[in-house]
Amino acid sequence: MPKKVTLPKWLLKLMRTRDMTLEQAYDFVRKHGFKVSIGWLSMHKDLWKPKRKRELVFREEDKYLDSDLAKRIMLFKGKHLEDMSEKKHFTAKDLEKFTERTPEACAEFARQCLVWKGKPIELQDYQLKMIEGWLGPKPTVYPIGRGGGKDFTLAVFLAWYLTVNPGTRAIVICPAQRQVKTFIHENLALLFQTSGVLYDSIEKFIEEEFRLTNGSVVFTYGATSFIKGKHHIDFIFCNEAAEIPEHVFENVLLPMLGSHESKGHLSIIGVPGGQQGYFWKAYQDSSPDINDPKAKFYRIQLPTEVNKYYSKEQLEMNRRLMSHDVFLQEHMAQFLDVEGALFTQQIIEMMKEDYETRFGIVDNKKQYYAGIDWGRTGSYTVVVILSYDPKEKFARVEYIQGMRKAFPEQLAWIKAADNIYNFKCLMVERMGLGIPPSDELRKDLGSRKVKYFIPSAKIWFDAFTHLRDAAVNNKLVIPASELKLISQLRLLSFKIKGEHITVKSEGKDDYAQALAIAYWAIKKRGRAGVAGKL
Ligand SMILES: Nc1ncnc2c1ncn2[C@@H]1O[C@H](COP(=O)(O)OP(=O)(O)OP(=O)(O)O)[C@@H](O)[C@H]1O
Ligand SMILES: [Mg+2]
Structure with a gap:
């Protein structure tokens, strides 16, 4: 013994x-x-x-x-507790200043009552302009690059407006519940909670409602969830508007504004999503001149770089890593005309569902597949994990992992994931720098499980059209909150070169590629056992 x-x-x-x-x-x-x-x-x-x-x-x-x-x-x-703005007692004159209906009043309020990362807030010039639009008589359309400060400015505006105008009723819509939550928790509520003079002004703070003690309220919804009709609405803010389906504007939002005697304000904000949908329509009917009588909307279009708080290095890195079109759209806020788009607005709407991806939840009736797009120098490796119901022939994106680590660590992560999901097939893009990790993975997990995806114009075309067929036939869902994946899919297009049809992609569409590879893996499935090995 x-x-x-x-x-x-x-x-x-x-x-x-x-x-x-x-x-x-x-x-x-x-x-x-x-x-x-x-x-x-x-x-x-x-x-x-x-x-x-x-x-x-x-x-x-x-x-x-x-x-x-x-x-x-x-x-x-x-x-230290100084992070919270100090308790103050404002004079009647201060209060008068705060309650003026001007962008400057909002700026003064932000300076005196709000803090961000421990400092009083000083609004930037373009942010004052955005606020001017929100206070104006016309609906507004603001295409702004990623990281341009959309959420931040909206939160500051709402904090001010709700506080100084008792009984204000506003609605904020984002494409998915997760984004609504982020907006409320990390922007709006945070401004109140870190302010020594506003902390006690929150009366109710639940999933769909953020209410102040003065009766002002913000209702928040994900665009794919059921949006309850509301009356007497002063503002509707559509955040990430490219991902909000057109019918939601037409059937749900616009009628709500119509019922207000003084007409509520509609604002459409977001990174553009191509020349389609309500965002694009509003943009076409807009003018950068707030007094232009011919245009229905007032427009402010801004690239990411206007926000001096967005890191210049990050922007430069994205310029290198993103495909040209993705950069133009995401950071320059351009509405691109994607000729021969593979995934139109309609197809993307069919694929999107509002759910949270979670790692490690395994259903034994399903099979699991992974697609890996190895990172080239300095960029991400992206792993997309799909579940597949063989009876219904139905696939769902379960998890997306982007990794900027050394290959051994990435391999360890992938193997750990395999321990949990026991992938039926794990398909890797075997090319260039991705050859050694592909081979190592095959050595460790076996050639039955690890299949190679050897990229060529033809196979990309096949894989993306296969993915598209699944989308059109309602055989695949992706999470509405994965904006990176969605914007990459949206910009993929057919191109005809001589006799060949190819998919236009500069090899930088890592999220879309990993998804296409994962879905292709279902076609080429291996012969591993059932899920849940651990
Ligand atoms: N006036 C300001 N003072 C302090 N920080 C600011 C100011 N304006 C912007 N920022 C910073 O810039 C960040 C911009 O992020 P924000 O999430 O608002 O941008 P976004 O346009 O919504 O981005 P995304 O497209 O990724 O959703 C804010 O979180 C904030 O830290
Ligand atoms: Mg945002």
Whole structure:
């Protein structure tokens, strides 16, 4: 009998999976050594990594704070309560200034009452212009590049307007619930919660409603969820408007504004999504002159770089990594005419569903597939995980992982994922820098499971049209919140070169490619077992 020890879990696992007694398991390890996959090891670090002992030395002043851990951690991280704007007592004159209906009043309010990252907010000039539009008589259309400060400006505007105009009723619509949540939690509510003078002004803060003590309220919806009709609406903000279906504008939003005596304001904001849909229509009927009598909408169109808080390095990196069209759309806020688009607005609407992707949830009735687009220098490797219901022939994007790490770490992640999903087929793009990791993965997981996708104009065309067929036949859904994937799909187009039809893609459409590869894998499925190996 071996000595009495606490058995490590891997040993127990070995006994269980190979049906061994303890002695047999020890013998097995003695003879063969014990190899577990890198993925398994990386997921169970706590089982095999020796724990480092750390001695915590408390400073004298810290000792007294242990009954308030929240505060202690705040101090530990070097943060102080000054992060919250101080409590103030404003004079009647201050209040008068705040309640004027001008962009400057909003700017003054932001300066005196709101903080962002510990500092008072100073609005940028273009943000004042956006606010001027929202206060004006015309509906507004604001195509603005990614990271241009759309959410931020809207949150500051709403914080001010709701506070100084009791009983205001506004609606904010985003394409998916997740974006609505992000907007409320990370922008609007945060402004109130970090402000010493507004903290107590929140009365109710639930999923679909953000209400202040003065009766002002913001209703928030994902565009694909059921939008309850509301009356007496002062503002409707459509955020990421390219992803809001046209019928939602026509059948749900516009009628709501019609019922207001003084007519509510409609604002359409977002990164453009091609020359289609309501966003594009509104844009065509717009003018940058706020007083132009011929145009229905007032327009402000801005590239990302107007926001001085957006990192220049990031912008330059994106310029290199994104395909030309994607950059024009995402950062220059251009409405592109995608001739011969593969995935039109309509097809994308058919594919989109409002759900959250979650890692590691396995349904044993389904099969799992993964598609991998290896990162070229400095760019992401993208892994798309699909579930597939063989009875219904129905696929769903379960998870998307972008990784900017060294290949060994990426391989470890992929193998860990395989431990959970037990992919029926894992298809990798085998080309250039992606050849070594593709081969290594095949060596480790076997050629039955790991299939190569060897890119050529023809196979890309086949894979994308196969994906498109699935979309058109309602055999595939993707999460509405994955804007990167959606904007890349939208910009893919057919091109005819001589006798050949190809898909226009500069090899930088990593999310769309990983999805096409994952879906192609279903066609070329391997012969692994059922899901849920671990
Ligand atoms: N006046 C300002 N003061 C401080 N920070 C600012 C200001 N304007 C913009 N920012 C910063 O710029 C960021 C812009 O991000 P925001 O999410 O609002 O942009 P976005 O246009 O909605 O981006 P996306 O297209 O990715 O949704 C803000 O989170 C904020 O940190
Ligand atoms: Mg945004």
